[in-house]
Amino acid sequence: MAIRHFLTLQDLSRDELKAILQRATELKVQRQKGTDDHPFSGKVMAMIFEKSSTRTRVSFEAGMAQLGGSALFLSPNDTQLGRGEPVEDSAKVISRMVDIIMIRTFGHDRIITFAENSSVPVINALTDDFHPCQLLADMQTYLEHRGSIAGKRVAWIGDGNNMCQSYINAADRLDFELVIACPEGYEPDAALLEKFSDRVSIVRNPLLAITGADLVVTDTWASMGQEEEKKSRERAFQGFQVNEDIMQKAAPDALFMHCLPAYRGLEISETMLESKWSVVWDEAENRLHAQKALIEFLLNERTNKSK
Numbered sequence: 277m278a279i280r281h282f283l284t285l286q287d288l289s290r291d292e293l294k295a296i297l298q299r300a301t302e303l304k305v306q307r308q309k310g311t312d313d314h315p316f317s318g319k320v321m322a323m324i325f326e327k328s329s330t331r332t333r334v335s336f337e338a339g340m341a342q343l344g345g346s347a348l349f350l351s352p353n354d355t356q357l358g359r360g361e362p363v364e365d366s367a368k369v370i371s372r373m374v375d376i377i378m379i380r381t382f383g384h385d386r387i388i389t390f391a392e393n394s395s396v397p398v399i400n401a402l403t404d405d406f407h408p409c410q411l412l413a414d415m416q417t418y419l420e421h422r423g424s425i426a427g428k429r430v431a432w433i434g435d436g437n438n439m440c441q442s443y444i445n446a447a448d449r450l451d452f453e454l455v456i457a458c459p460e461g462y463e464p465d466a467a468l469l470e471k472f473s474d475r476v477s478i479v480r481n482p483l484l485a486i487t488g489a490d491l492v493v494t495d496t497w498a499s500m501g502q503e504e505e506k507k508s509r510e511r512a513f514q515g516f517q518v519n520e521d522i523m524q525k526a527a528p529d530a531l532f533m534h535c536l537p538a539y540r541g542l543e544i545s546e547t548m549l550e551s552k553w554s555v556v557w558d559e560a561e562n563r564l565h566a567q568k569a570l571i572e573f574l575l576n577e578r579t580n581k582s583k
């Protein structure tokens with residue numbers, strides 16, 4: 277049987293995704309009540325980070341501990357992967373010693389190669405192209421605050437980056453309309469746009485995207501690995517800031533999300549994170565619960581298949 281990986285949202289069926297989101301909220305409630313159990317005693321996650329992280333590292337490491345297992349933090353500074361050992365060899369070796377692996381890296385091809393050579397499930401904890409774990413948290417957050425996102429209008433304001441591309445996949449998996457406002461030259465992948473053109477459109481004016489939106493989302497203008505483009509991007513994204521003024525055009529009960537870290541004064545106003553629309557702190561917390569539900573799903577799938 278093929279091993280289940282989670283490299284993009286497309287690796288889950290629509291029903292599996294909905295079940296994981298529901299389970300995430302169950303796990304959150306159990307933890308709040310102190311009734312959570314610890315089913316994965318002795319299970320180990322390897323966490324490979326080739327880029328920086330706060331939320332992803334803390335949520336996976338805490339999540340594994342709360343589930344009864346443990347997590348190993350592996351950085352390129354201390355591993356042979358960082359000294360050029362092939363991804364294929366690293367995947368074969370690490371996966372023989374642990375039960376599940378999470379990777380944050382640059383090129384998406386790198387995680388595909390790793391997964392192809394891994395004997396245990398691999399989770400994408402962000403690549404240059406996708407950040408599907410963040411979408412689990414975002415979609416859980418929407419569900420908890422407003423119910424089903426199916427049929428709703430979501431506005432993405434800013435760069436057509438890994439988060440934007442993950443929203444495109446989410447629009448397909450969860451049946452919502454996505455309007456992306458980005459400057460010319462900063463669009464998401466053309467093939468992905470084409471594939472989901474029934475649900476996703478591009479506009480150049482943020483006000484057009486935001487008008488009537490049920491959810492407004494943005495992200496940094498310069499992602500990890502694009503530090504040298506920071507200044508040119510600041511110029512290109514003038515007029516694309518999400519602030520209280522443009523939020524007036526959104527639906528009356530609209531929510532605002534940002535995966536964080538955020539840059540106040542650039543992609544958002546100084547006060548946007550604390551505004552009445554913002555659910556960013558719930559969104560950040562839900563990384564923990566959503567990923568625990570994902571880990572549980574992947575580890576149980578594996579156990580069920582080996583029975």
Ligand code: CP
Pocket residue numbers: 328329330331332333402410535536537
């Ligand atoms: N949103 C997110 O993935 O944050 P970190 O980079 O801190 O993990």
Ligand code: NVA
Pocket residue numbers: 402407437438439495496498499500535536537
């Ligand atoms: N688009 C951002 C997301 C950070 C969580 C980046 O890739 O740096």
